[in-house]
Amino acid sequence: MQGNRIPLILGAILVVAAAAMFLIPKKEQEEVASAEPLKVGFLYLTTPGDHGWTYAHELARQEVQAHFGDKVETTFVENVPEGPDAERVVRELARNGSDVIFGTSFGYMDPMLKVSKEFPDVKFEHITGYKRSGNMATGNIRFYEGRYVQGIVAGMMTKTNKIGYIAPFPIPEAYQGLNAFAIGMREANPNAEIMVIWANTWADPVKEADAAKVLVAQGADVMAQHTDTPAMLQTAEKAGIHGFGQASDMKEFAPNAQLFSSVNNWAPYYIAKIEQVLDGSWTTGEGPDHWAGNTWKGMADNYLELTAFENMPADVKAAAEAAAAKVEGGYNIFTGPIKDNKGKIVIKAGDALDDGRLWSDVFFYAEGIQGEMPG
Amino acid sequence: MLEDLILTVLMTSVPLVYAATGELVVERSGVLNLGVEGMMLMGAVAAFGVAMVSGSLVLGVMAGAIAGMLTASLFGILVLGFATNQVATGLALTIFGTGLSGLAGAPLIGKAIEGLPQISLPVLSDLPLVGKLVFSHDLLAYGAVAMVAVVAYFLKRSRAGLVLRAIGDNHDSAHALGYPVLGVRFAAVLFGGFMAGIGGAYLPLMLTPHWAEGMTAGRGWISLALVVFASWMPWRVLVGALIFGGITIMQLAGQAEGWTVPSQFLSMLPYLATIIVLVLISRNRDFALANSPACLGRAFRPGK
């Protein structure tokens, strides 16, 4: 039977490959650096080629490298799926001598937590999650702050009183953004309504373009997005209406349509945390104060940056600048009274959502959002 | 508003029509190429790169078509020359094409170009009712319909099309009659790559003028489904693509209108519909045999 030989054949592949490889000098072992740089590893869910979420992280990583020079050595692994592969890659980075590991996607939470217990000397920083341990901290950006300013601009810019909004997945961060947008919009224009499309993707340019066209067809004249690609803005540009960019400056894709972009600037976060590791002051929030190890900053600390306000009249620009200054001054956008879209009070007067409740109490459609919540 | 929604459906269907029509010819010749996604991506990246450098969208589309053909030729050499398994080779082609397009496209990230000039016919597109729907598209959209017509004519009326179908139905007797089985199949595979390349080119040139890694996002696989949905009949590809596109857009529009049906179930509809169509056509034996290529997926060796 021919079947007998299969193990041999494939075994031969391994043997040949192994034979060929063992002739090669082991490069990695030659590196005995004089002054050990701090090794920092990054995990990316997609590639920087997404020009969105991962791209912003990659820009920040490059800035870290430039900032610290040869004091720090950065590596990254892209396209790491959120599952057993993540655990393996995190462990691999830890074994290869990484001192700090940044995981840049929510799904790395449990794999990182597991590995963090195996490597108590390695510092783990998980982005967008909520679980911490003795050597695992969390970090995030207050993306919703920019959306509040977007809402004010959108409310003033719209003539049809219909605003399109492309949302990713129904997770807390998306609700924070959507509701902050609606609150801002209604402050500026009590008659404006938001049409939401949940795209169920972070980056699918064709689907986002389709969603944008649908919104335009249904009368939207200002559009906002929580998905990552420039497709929506390109559609807005073609339709002659306006919109906001996401994650990075998208002006080049839509010079006449972009009102402004909310840019994720991870560099100050990375640099601050690495500096803490270097000078020994790095901590996490295990214990009674659950939120202590969490870095969650926004516009005031330049974690979230708004690009220049363009393609809008002077009064709108002034309102946008005022709103941005108000947020940077520490204004809590989720200050009551806030009603949902059925008129029920969800945040009472005199009440305001703190950081903890921003993750648990944001599951509502604020006034001005059309339709019903999904799921 | 309805008019605009229909226009969106039409546009989103164009790349599917190209890729599926190409694959239809490939399958009619008896070859199953599961690498459509890889070929579309190669077409997309080549089209965008060339269009950006040359500033010519025509050159871009041509580059996309050629890149698709080159990718397909790799598949053709392996499955026809080396008689490798078609399913495995097609899957490998998708892995390869996804990787190579990402590699080639790395310098194109974050760049933008303008869309193809529309050739909306000034008088006709102002006609009431149908004017905007029928006469306000880009050149490539009309090209898609034209290609379906050409392929339909080719398969049904031309001698070469007859030979191609004969080869797909029974390669042994076609060979015995003296037809060049491998030659015809290779040509069909190249044509499939050509069409997938144009379909891919449509995404970064027309639908959303930028390049992103893996931007086809599964549309190659949908094209494969469409071929079956169409029961290997070219005109039905057009209908199928419109239904697929229609459901996609309907789901988005429904959400904006405030529907609460989970979007996942709406997204399932095209696939379920394809299965139902498959069952309906295969229940009718004569009908199924008349259209589905009997030798689909089977290797042919002239030496046999």
Next chain:
Amino acid sequence: MINLVPRKEIPLRLTLTTTAVAVGLTLLAGAGIFGILGYDPLAALYQFFIAPVSRGYQVADLFVKACPLIIIASGLVFSYRANVWNIGAEGQMILGALFSGYVALYWGGMPAPLLLPVMILAGVLGGLAWAMIPAILKTRFNTNEILVSLMLTYVAALFIDWTVRGPWRDPMSFGFPLTPMYPDAGLIPKVDLPVIGRLAQLHWGVVGALVLSLVAWFVLRRTMVGFQVKVMGDAPRAGRFAGFSPALVTVLVLAISGGAAGLAGMVEASANIGQLQPNISFGYGFTAIIVAFLARLNPLGVIIAGLVVALAEMGGDSAQIAMGIPKVVTGVFKGILLFMLLAGETFNRYHVELRLPGAAARAAAAKETGGA
């Protein structure tokens, strides 16, 4: 013109030579690509093939990575041997994870020793049930199983997406698409050796996968079931004369391959993730198809082919960690490796002759002796 004449016997020396040549050419092509892109070619190849298995725990990880591939491909072998083209293992795997996940999440209160066996059963049933759809449509209506199983994969992926975002979502997950964790009794334990202790992620599912492919090998080779499967694939007419039912074989092989894929889904979710999330499989169901073919449809070969493919995946990670080689390069390299191995297989199965126009007589002679 290339002429292929099938061989009756495949000499061992030949298979070794062709494999060596295929791998050698891949290494050469890979070295070329890495060189052009400005990486040290030898160091890159080292990272791809040796670094991922240069330490004990990494070998364990290699087996963990190969585990779902081995389980699925062991089942697919039956299907492909019988000329039934189940390419929907991805979807069947998802259904296996869903069924077993339901048991873990909603029947978790049953006696602890029972939970894992019931989950395994549920996982197999889930995959099997999903594979029965193309099986029934194929036998009742002669519907093409390639296309139905492929379409059902999309449906399955959308369905699990809905379950973990909707009804099964953990109320404590802050709206993130995750179910609650499985109870401890529903987790496949890690291998804990007396002296060495735990080896990275190595779990008992890996051992199960190896046993499974041995069993598959035995069934295919030594039992009546295996004989029927092979006869229906190689000579369906002879099979019908011998009284085998093609419909029964079709249903059987789809049940086996679907059940195996379902089992793989159960193992992945239980051993590696511990809960359900929108992505359970990362293309394992499709990669396993390639594994099955590289193994020449032999369940024992599946083990080695699965390890080779898993190695290429892990090599991509290690090449990026050590040298910053982007993942897209890995994709290209993996594609070339698969092409070469698939083409190499042709040289094993056939005499490959380059037939020039004048050499028709020689080809005719080969046709006489080659047989079918």
